[in-house]
Amino acid sequence: MPSAVLADAQNHKASQLFKILGDPTRLHLLYLIANETRSRLCCVDLSESLNISAPTVTHHMKKLEAVNLVFRRKHGKWTFYEVNRTEFNKINKLVNTL
Structure with missing residues (x-):
């Protein structure tokens, strides 16, 4: 795959991430x-x-999940979130290269 195409794909992914x-x-x-x-924090803590x-928390967390920034875990009726380190x-590395 040509490097320009790869760069475009990476740029698109970064663009989506920064949009979120x-x-x-x-x-x-x-x-x-x-x-x-x-x-980890539960939805109620965040709310x-x-x-x-x-x-509203759930709506925003789904967006963060979509770009793999957080994990969601269910424990009974509780929903917990933790960062995907x-x-x-x-992201930190990407930001530092800009």
């Missing part, structure tokens, strides 16, 4: 999860931290 992270609420949610000492509804570190 361009929303202040999603960025704040990711920040909260990435800096959580317990390694209360940002003073937004649980359905591998993808999170890739």
Whole structure:
């Protein structure tokens, strides 16, 4: 595959990622999860931290899941989120190369 095509594919992926992270609420949610000492937060914790509804948290978290930035785990009726450190570190590396 020519390097120009690969670069275009990488640029498209980066563009999609930055589009997702361009929303202040999603960025704040990711920040909260990435800096959580317990390694994961439930939807209720996130909802209360940002003073937004649980359905709104779920909406934004689905977007972050779509680009593999977070993992979702169900435990009974509770939904917990944790950051995908591998993808999170890739973003840090990408940002540092810009």
